[in-house]
Amino acid sequence: MTQTAPQDRAGATPPPRVAVVGMHGYGAQHVRHAVELAGRGRLVFVAAADRVPAAADQLPDGVREFTDAAEMLAEVGADVVTIATPIHTHLPIAELALRAGADVLLEKPPVTSLSQFEELGRAAAETGRVVQVGFQSLGSHAIGELRRMMAAGELGEITGISGVGRWLRTLDYWRRSPWAGRRQLDGVEVVDGVVTNPLAHATATALRLAGADTLEGPAELEVELFRANSIEADDTSVVRIVTATGLPVTVALTLCAGEQETPFVEVTGTAGSARFFYTDDVVELRRAGDDVAQRVVFDRTSLLDNLIEHRATGATLLSPLTSSGGFTRVLDAVRRGRPRQIPSSFSELREDEHGRHVVIGGIEDWVERAAFEHRTFSALDAPFAR
């Protein structure tokens, strides 16, 4: 594989030199995207670091490979660094990158606590660099359109926002990395779990739609955490928020569904509702009284492309660190919370085409009820939560 030389138009900002930290797991996606954008002349892919060597043909010719992010940053002058490493390594690597003079695309969740959030914000301010957080759903053009519709009153008065996530994760998912399913690892907080990691976009997207994504966004916050798998972290949880404007935002999530479903965030109003399938950029609009929903598919701007545009033209960042403040409040509540074990009589271990996975009986309905009735599982008197 070779890298296309970027064309630097006269007078245009030269494409940034981009380095990637974390090449496997989700990092493989970052590598592919860097290769793609390099091919379009949007960036120069200069280096990648991971403790595990790159796969054969993973890196184009000319991309230097390192096993250590600090060594990489000291040797190559990167303008932008993308980070897709385990959650508890985010802050130190992001700070290194900022202090080396780079802007950062940092995977979600950005950090493991509110105090780390403040520390990262300080590092960005001191260095004059920016952090874009990898909530890629915030790059969906559906968000702007939904916010416009809400402001224009096209859904009537907004009465609530509900997030529903029903995913299935196999036992192998929890065994893929030493930090998976952990709240702490060797005394360091990891804060993995359904709310903070795999279905984190549901909360981040709901808060963005509610206009409550900064630190001050949530006025009231409650989390209820359960686990059915043999892990430390939560796999089935409810997040209840009331925003500063009094809007209820409730997200109910599980990784113990019988089937994998497309997660969504729904805006409910007195004149209709809009269901946003945020992984697919699809919105289903339903006017009050209509049986048939109108389906609209939107485009999406990649967060790395947006960060490059921000550097070149000052374009607004789609997922700046400040917009993860509300989410980080939720994460911090999860960090301080204590997941309750669901008795095994309420779940079963299934073996099917997905692999071996735990399924909580009837969880699909409980998740939907919690999200739309804005109540926790225990307030609904779900049997597994008694």
Ligand SMILES: NC(=O)c1ccc[n+]([C@@H]2O[C@H](COP(=O)([O-])OP(=O)(O)OC[C@H]3O[C@@H](n4cnc5c(N)ncnc54)[C@H](O)[C@@H]3O)[C@@H](O)[C@H]2O)c1
């Ligand atoms: N935006 C999304 O949709 C999305 C999806 C999946 C994961 N993620 C996020 O990506 C991050 C990584 O998750 P994952 O599931 O791929 O993790 P993983 O453990 O499967 O992979 C992490 C990679 O980082 C490498 N690594 C670990 N420590 C390192 C270090 N100090 N320096 C350099 N490399 C190091 C590992 O060798 C591994 O290749 C997490 O923050 C996760 O939440 C985001």
